[in-house]
Amino acid sequence: MSLPWTFALGLLLGAVAFTMVGALTAVLVLAERKVSARIQMRVGPMHTGPHGMLQTIADMVKLVMKEDVRPARADAVAFRLGPLLVAVPAILSLAVVPFGAPLVMRDLNVGVLYFLAVPGVTVVGLLLAGWASYDNYSFLGGLRSSAQFISYEIPRSLAVVTVVMLAGSLSTVDVVEAQGRVPYVLLLPLSFFIYAITSLAEVNRVPFDIPEAESELVAGYHTEYSGFRWALFFLAEYAGLFAASAFGAVLFLGGGSGPLLPPVVWLLLKTGALVFVSMWIRFTLPRFRADQLMRLAWRVFLPLALVNLVVAALVMRAVA
């Protein structure tokens, strides 16, 4: 394919990815509210549409129609840039998710690294949004979330390295193929454990949601945002949750492979299961304290991830 056509294809699939994330957010928010309602013995939203199915659609309309308020002393450029820098990388990471064998937007030969590196830009957006708001809560929230983000990124990346070692490739499609018979969760259970827990921290989910701990920081880095700009943070959160779960399914659960059903259905089922577990955790566990969170990352997960590298090397020799 010639380069202009490749560019056009990129534009098209970018638009598809954005639409997909919008729809996904609507579904996931509703799912989250319904799951939390079940766990807390409530019924959740019931009034908009049958069983409240249209609630998030109504919320989206409300959000785009809300006034865009910006604090007078906020840094205008940085304030506008913040939400974009958080939302865009989260959506970009979906480009390499293999939704079943041929259904991948782009099979990059460095796909796995791309998936870890691109959402890494988010940390700049968090810091920028928190700083630009000229608000004490936002400032502290931005600092905390960036510290948390970079701390958990390392054990997470080290857990993913073990998968690359076994698969012998950085392409996400090859990683799925390499799991032909045995999914890596069975060969590398410790890697999966580290990946799952640190991913919760990467997407700011309970028990790692101190950046937006309501009881102490109001809403953290997005305290001053309203309307559509706030919606972008929300979009990023759910896009991140979906991407992290989909990658968990791709790296450890064999991606789209499974009997009878088409690959894309299998991948969505596995992703859905991981998303459900994270919602379950959210409404079951209390939140960590800021210092406990950092200690857990550096003194528990990082050494564990280093030990896991050795374990994975032995597994790799045993399998080969």
Add this chain to the structure above:
Amino acid sequence: MSGTYLSDVVFLLGFALAVVVIPVVTLLVFGLLRPHNPEALKAEAYESGMPQASIPRRPFHMAYYNFALVFIVFEVETLLLFAVAPVLKDAGWLGLGEVAAFVALVALSLAYAWRKGALVWR
């Protein structure tokens, strides 16, 4: 090989452009529809209903700096591991030993940072 690399980059440029342009355009279009009533009080920073007590442009906790430093060490280590990881399977015991020595050296730096108390929040 370099041909696919170039087309990958071009593809991602298009992809990123679409993902950036769509929210910006949405924001501009709905800017024509949504209300706009600026008010002095509304433009105040939110501090739980009180007037802002302190200026947010201030020095922050030293511990962040420590963690950022240790982060750089390990992030670079991880990146280098990604470079060798795909070929490690065919590298034999010697290659594995070399990578293990590298990891052990960086692990030593973790032990050092730990011992020096850089990993506790004080």
